[in-house]
Amino acid sequence: MSGRIRIVGGGLTGIMAAFEAHRLGWRDIELHERFDALGGVARPKVVNGAEMRDGCVYFGPEGDALVERLKSHGAVFETFDNRFGSLSLDGAGKRVFTWDFGGPAVDCASLRIARPAGDSLADRIAAYPSPIAETLAEYCRWHLGADLAALHGDAAIPLAVNRVYPAGAETPALIALKASNPWADELYGVPRGLSGRTANVTASLPAGGFTALFGTCRRSLQDLGVQIRFESLISPRQVMAEHAEGDTVVWAANPTPLFKPLGLSTPSLVKKSFFTYVFEADFDGPCPVYVQNFTAKGDCFRAYLYESGGKTLVVAECVREADLRALPGEIRGLLSGFGSLKTGALLSSGAQPRWIYHSRDAIAGLGALRRKLAERFGASFVCGAWEPYGKSAKLAEVDAALAQARNAPAAGGMALTG
Known part of the structure; x- marks a missing residue:
């Protein structure tokens, strides 16, 4: 395939985009990373040989699409029994531990559910019975200290409140409701031991840690001929000004710098x-x-x-x-x-x-940004799956956009505004 593909951002999204671009036929591939190593926010610092991780980042089990792609490029993973739990308060204020459930368990017998009146996190929370809604609102304010009406409903996912276990309800009735009502299935959850669900029984982590994983990725990309530009803080204006016919760009970095060069107002974000x-x-x-x-x-x-x-x-x-x-x-x-x-x-x-808790303004702004980029660049500007939180969803979105860019007519340069 002729034409250059420039990938901005050397985190996991950028790495996976480079592997997929090579598989699809690109050979002139540049990967720009502003730091001196790959990995982005998932790369931990190392103290005396041990990784100081900022949080819990797991990969799927054997067979997971992202894991299998990384394994095909030399990465090694270790599968383990996926154990997790949550601590909540019951109606009397007593601490209750729930095994194998990562969301809140609320002492509520009602399974009433409503359609949200809008797209905010406050609207989503209001769809629950009042004991659940009050508990979630208190937790979200403690966790973020932000106006829940200004947050988009999808912020429930990184907050881990996208599914709630109504601990006072009858389990058979809850399971039946989830099976018959897609919206109830979206909002309610059942602990793994009660539901018989086996989808997340195992998970995996890179053998030797994330530092070893990103070192393997670097070597594999270089073996494929990918030109990795470290300490390359490339600007949107530079990318757009240098965009030639036949070129493709993948912006896997923070999208905030893209708004102004395209004449768009930068949306308010939740930091x-x-x-x-x-x-x-x-x-x-x-x-x-x-x-x-x-x-x-x-x-x-x-x-x-x-x-x-x-x-x-x-x-x-x-x-x-x-x-x-x-x-x-x-x-x-x-x-x-x-x-x-x-x-x-x-x-x-x-x-x-x-910056993972999107405001409603940010979601609307990202939509406007995507439309403006498509208008000016067509399929040759690939957005880096900025909205989804899960790794699998990000992978699927970028893969689909790369396939579209491969099959689209070549696009030329674009004029800048602002």
Whole structure:
């Protein structure tokens, strides 16, 4: 295939786009990454041979499309029993642990469901019975401190409140409702042990950690002839000005810089910084394992236990800067449903801004951006699956856009505005 393809962003989306572009026939492939290594936000820092992970990032089991593509390029994965749970409060305010369910469990017998009045997170939450709606609203305000009416309903996914287990309801009735009502199936969930569901029984992680995975990806891309440009902070204006007939661009980086050069207003975004703390740990339960905290109490919203560099580590993801005197106790309480934990030395701490909770304005703005890019570039500008949260959804969207770009007529350059 003639023509150059330039991929902006060397995170997982950009890496997978480069592999797929080569499979589809491109040979003049450039991958631009602003840092000195691949991996983007998924690349952890390493302290004394151990990865300091900012959160819980899993891959699917054997057979997962993303895993199989990475394996075909030399990556090695280890499959494990996927264990997780959640901590919630019952109607009396008592802490209740729910095994093998990653969402909130609310002490509610009603299965009433309504269609949301709009597309906001507040509208989605209001579709539930009032005991559930009140619990979710309190949790989301604790987690984000943002106006729920300004957030898009899809923010429920990264918040892990997209499905709720109504713990007071009859399980057969809940399962029957989910089977007969697609909207109820979207909003309600059943713990794996009660539903018989086996889709997420196993998951996988890269053998040797994420650093090894991204090193393998780098070598494989270079073997394919992909030109990797590290420390390349390429601007939208440069990309657009240099866009020649037959060229294709994949923008796998943050889309915010694209708005102004296209004459569009940059939408308001929801920025939330979370604080992470990584401790050495001694744990007698399963590993890896994670537990979500839906009590809206304390500082830690998720504790994730994993192994790296010959050590057992636990990372606490916190909604605010944590009280280090109280935090080890919080972590022990979260993981107590799976085993007994002793925390050791604090190895790493940091604050990370995250932009994964889309506002309604951002979703509308991204739609306008996509339309403007399609108008000016046709199929030769591939958007980097900015809206979806899940890795599989991102992969499918970018793959489909690359296939369309391969089959589309060549597009020429474009004029800039603004």
